[in-house]
Amino acid sequence: MATVARAPRPRWRRPSSFVLVVALALLIYYMLFFTAPFIAALVIGFLNWDLLSTVVPVGFDNYVAMADDRTFKNALKVSAIFVGAYVPIALSAQLILGAILANMRTLPQKVYLTLFFLPVVTPWLIAVLMFGYLFNTQAGLPGMLNDIFSALGIDTSFVNPLGSKDTALLGIMGMTGWKFLGFGALIFLVGINEIPLTLYEAARIDGAGAVRQFRHITWPLIRPIMLALSITSFIGALQIFDPFFVMTRGGPGDATNVFSLYLYRQAFDQFRFGYASAMAMVMFLILLILSVSQLAIARTRWEY
Amino acid sequence: MGVLGDPADTLDAAVIGRQTSLSTFGSRTRANLASTIIIIALVPLAVMAGLPFIWIYISSFKTDMEIFSPTLVWFPSTFYYDGYIYVWEETALVRGYANSILVSGASVTLSVFTSVLAGYLFAKKDFWGKTPLFIFVLSTLMVPFFAIFIPSFVVYSKFLNLKDTYIALILPHMFTAFGILITRQFLHSIPNELIDSATVDGAGDWRVLWHIILPLSRSILAAIAIIQFLGVFNEFLWPLVMTDRAELYTLPVVLRRVYGQGSAMAGSNRILAAGVVAVTPIVIFFLIFQRQIVKGISLTGMKA
Numbered sequence: 001m002a003t004v005a006r007a008p009r010p011r012w013r014r015p016s017s018f019v020l021v022v023a024l025a026l027l028i029y030y031m032l033f034f035t036a037p038f039i040a041a042l043v044i045g046f047l048n049w050d051l052l053s054t055v056v057p058v059g060f061d062n063y064v065a066m067a068d069d070r071t072f073k074n075a076l077k078v079s080a081i082f083v084g085a086y087v088p089i090a091l092s093a094q095l096i097l098g099a100i101l102a103n104m105r106t107l108p109q110k111v112y113l114t115l116f117f118l119p120v121v122t123p124w125l126i127a128v129l130m131f132g133y134l135f136n137t138q139a140g141l142p143g144m145l146n147d148i149f150s151a152l153g154i155d156t157s158f159v160n161p162l163g164s165k166d167t168a169l170l171g172i173m174g175m176t177g178w179k180f181l182g183f184g185a186l187i188f189l190v191g192i193n194e195i196p197l198t199l200y201e202a203a204r205i206d207g208a209g210a211v212r213q214f215r216h217i218t219w220p221l222i223r224p225i226m227l228a229l230s231i232t233s234f235i236g237a238l239q240i241f242d243p244f245f246v247m248t249r250g251g252p253g254d255a256t257n258v259f260s261l262y263l264y265r266q267a268f269d270q271f272r273f274g275y276a277s278a279m280a281m282v283m284f285l286i287l288l289i290l291s292v293s294q295l296a297i298a299r300t301r302w303e304y
Numbered sequence: 305m306g307v308l309g310d311p312a313d314t315l316d317a318a319v320i321g322r323q324t325s326l327s328t329f330g331s332r333t334r335a336n337l338a339s340t341i342i343i344i345a346l347v348p349l350a351v352m353a354g355l356p357f358i359w360i361y362i363s364s365f366k367t368d369m370e371i372f373s374p375t376l377v378w379f380p381s382t383f384y385y386d387g388y389i390y391v392w393e394e395t396a397l398v399r400g401y402a403n404s405i406l407v408s409g410a411s412v413t414l415s416v417f418t419s420v421l422a423g424y425l426f427a428k429k430d431f432w433g434k435t436p437l438f439i440f441v442l443s444t445l446m447v448p449f450f451a452i453f454i455p456s457f458v459v460y461s462k463f464l465n466l467k468d469t470y471i472a473l474i475l476p477h478m479f480t481a482f483g484i485l486i487t488r489q490f491l492h493s494i495p496n497e498l499i500d501s502a503t504v505d506g507a508g509d510w511r512v513l514w515h516i517i518l519p520l521s522r523s524i525l526a527a528i529a530i531i532q533f534l535g536v537f538n539e540f541l542w543p544l545v546m547t548d549r550a551e552l553y554t555l556p557v558v559l560r561r562v563y564g565q566g567s568a569m570a571g572s573n574r575i576l577a578a579g580v581v582a583v584t585p586i587v588i589f590f591l592i593f594q595r596q597i598v599k600g601i602s603l604t605g606m607k608a
Contacts, residue, residue: 015431015432016429016508016509017509018425018429018508018509018510018513019425019429019431019509022421022422022425023425023431023433023434023437025418026422026425026437026441026479027437027440029478029479030440030441030444030479030481033452033456033475033476034444034447034452036455036459037452037455037456037459038447038451038452038455040455040458040459041451041452041454041455044454044455044458051458051462097349100342100346103339103342104339104342104343105339108343112346112350113598114591114594115350115353115354116350116353117590117594117597117598118353118354118357118587118590119353119356120534121534121586121589121590121597122583122586123537123538123540123555123556123586124538124540124556125538125540125555125556125559125560125563126559126579126582126583126586127356128559128563129360129559129562129563129575129576129578129579129582130356130357130359130360130579130583131356132563132575133359133360133363133572133575133576133579134355134356134359134360138372138373138374138375138376139363139371139372139376139377139572140359141355141359143376144376144378146376147375147376147378178352178353178356181353182353183601186598186601186602187601187602189602190602235448238448239448239449239450241540241541242540242541242556245541246560246563246564260450263450264541267454267457268545273454273458276454277454277455280450280451280452280453280454281451283448283450283451284447284448284450284451287448288446291446
């Protein structure tokens with residue numbers, strides 16, 4: 001706040017009671033419930049603490065321990081695969097669906113939007129319950145597919161994706177895609193609708209086909225939306241916790257033991273609150289770097 | 305027209321479809337055919353979106369024998385509703401629902417109220433330290449939940465002694481930086497003259513807020529309420545660590561209990577019934593408020 005005091009501002013006036021009350025409430029609330037916990041997390045990261053016995057300061061030991069922790073490195077890898085594969089695929093699918101919906105007549109657009117939006121409003125835990133069953137080999141989708149294919153004379157043996165190390169992460173990825181497809185599509189749909197139709201008409205008179213129109217009009221104009229969605233998707237995807245915690249419990253083996261789940265377990269199963277806090281700081285740094293670098297790339301590459 | 309399902313063609317057709325409604329260029333029948341093809345091409349995707357819902361509705365009336373029969377049973381042979389009786393009599397699902405609605409409702413009410421207060425403060429008031437305070441509030445949007453999760457848990461459970469209280473579930477949502485940002489942006493568009501004339505007439509800040517700002521910002525506040533409600537209702541990890549007493553479990557925490565009992569084959573019918581009971585109010589709620597929900601998210605989604 002010191003910077004403001006130095007700046008040449010209009011004479012200081014006694015703030016009204018409204019300003020005083022609201023500004024102070026904001027300041028106190030965010031200090032107490034954001035700034036303080038954040039600083040605390042930073043501090044706890046340098047401690048050994050199980051919440052019960054005495055606190056032992058350990059310096060950077062928690063951070064050093066991460067480098068030797070094979071489960072942590074695996075969690076980092078699993079999360080990187082999950083986020084790295086999910087975000088680009090999901091955003092592409094959302095964009096394509098949004099573009100298709102934007103060009104539909106009102107009625108079918110409404111019907112489809114309703115259907116694709118239902119998963120968005122469905123809480124994770126209900127989705128978990130539904131997919132836990134839908135993924136079942138005998139009673140769910142694999143059984144259905146096997147049934148349908150055998151009726152066509154093809155022998156298939158689809159099984160529960162969550163049962164195998166190779167496909168478990170893919171299963172959760174599919175579920176996540178299902179849950180957020182409608183959300184992203186809606187955001188893109190709104191963005192595309194804001195593009196003036198005259199641009200497309202002009203392009204068409206110049207003889208540009210639909211694909212070229214998309215590439216040269218739609219795409220450049222929705223880039224800012226793509227950037228915003230991309231940043232929020234990375235932040236959201238890295239923090240997905242519920243399906244890993246309830247459905248796969250990190251397994252089979254450590255195949256779905258993602259960063260967020262491992263962090264939770266270190267704190268609440270192993271009572272290593274210091275170690276978990278240090279991990280939280282690493283997660284914060286990763287997300288910060290991801291966000292800032294995306295903004296930087298957007299600024300240098302997309303200037304036109 | 306090309307092969308159905310080819311993404312480039314779909315996109316091509318999509319753009320044509322959009323323009324026929326507004327221009328007379330090109331062949332109408334061709335475009336109509338194209339948009340019909342798109343509408344049909346999306347059906348399988350829509351089926352995938354709806355399948356998890358449809359499948360638990362159907363399967364909740366199957367007996368456990370039918371559910372885990374070695375060959376898939378598509379439809380139940382009898383109308384078996386024991387699962388529903390079990391859910392009603394033996395689980396805390398209804399209580400969980402009530403808790404979730406209470407917590408989400410209180411959070412929404414509080415955060416909408418504080419959003420309009422703070423939004424008005426930042427949009428229309430001038431005071432010492434305004435910009436730094438606004439940047440400070442905004443910066444909390446950059447902090448991922450996991451970064452403050454562990455210290456928050458420590459503060460709420462050890463220092464504030466709020467474990468197993470509704471306050472612990474509501475307090476983190478009392479202010480929303482996102483809501484403040486959106487309201488501020490919206491209130492910027494309200495002309496100052498409107499406020500000034502009221503002030504000249506002797507109205508104080510609170511009266512201006514109540515009689516002018518609140519009625520004008522109804523739509524944006526509704527949008528914030530919807531997004532906030534969906535977020536709090538979906539929340540799982542925080543209520544999980546904050547509640548030990550079953551009377552305080554929110555719906556996701558109850559569902560996790562129910563799901564956890566289902567690893568054995570017996571009781572699957574009950575889990576599915578629980579899923580149906582949990583999801584049905586959400587589906588109904590969504591269908592009733594669909595327009596507002598979609599509008600709310602498209603109003604605010606991109607500004608995040």
